[in-house]
Every structure is written in C-alpha cells, then in structure tokens.
Amino acid sequence: MTRPAEEESDRSGEAGSAPVDFVLVGALVTLMFMAVLQLGIDFYVRNVLTACVADGARYAANSDIADPSAGAEQANEEIARSLGASYATAYAPSEQDSVDGATVVTVDAAARLPLLAWFLPVGPTVHVTGHALLEPR
DSSP states (O other): OOOHHHHHHHHGGGTTHHHHHHHHHHHHHHHHHHHHHHHHHHHHHHHHHHHHHHHHHHHHTSTTTOOHHHHHHHHHHHHHHHTOTTTEEEEOOSSOEEETTEEEEEEEEEEEOOOSOTTSSOOOEEEEEEEEEOOOO
16 A cells, blocks of 8 residues: 555656657657658649640640640640649650650650648659650551
C-alpha cells in the first residue's frame, strides 16, 4: 500500500508534460500529413501533364493535321484548362522519333511542381513526354 505523500512525489516529475507531449506529437503528425499531401499533389500534377501531352501527341499524329507544333498547342490548351495557363508549357522537339521505320510524333512538357511549403524557393521539375504514331495520309 502506498501513502499519499509517496504518490505525490512520484508524479511531481511528470507535472506539465502533457502539453509538451501534445506539441511534439502534433508537430510530427502535421509534418507527416503535409508530406503525404505533397506526394499526392506531385502525382496528380504528373499524371495530368502526362495525359495532356499524350492527347496533344495523338492530336498531332492525326492524318488531317500531321504537325507536331499543333499537338504542342493542343497540349498547352489542355494544360491551361486543367492546371493553369502559366503552370507548364508543352513543346514539340525539333527532331521527331521513328520506331521500326514508322514516324512517331513527340510532344514534351516541363513544369515545376507546386510546393505546400511556400517559403522554399522552388519545387522540383517534372518532365513528361507523349508519343503517337503518325497516321499515313
């Protein structure tokens, strides 16, 4: 059996530790939540850019158009609708690829990933490429 005086002396070393524990654990949980949210935003932006560039390449590979710069313009329109006009730019490389003798239309895009930590200078850059086989005329 313990005496009340002994219980008080045992607990006196832990007095006021709950707020400190709350702050430490709260900061760690908030940091982890922000990291997971940032990862989700990065994957979303990369997937949207990839879809826009692939659509632009398919548009440029159409037999009626057959122009890589038109595909880049189409990709830029889709990027502006989905992510914002000043966010990323798509472009058609000067040299187009070929696979087994078939011409492939290529459209590229590059963008800086948005950061939740607004106080950091810039986010990492993501580069995406879309390819489509050029339809014969």
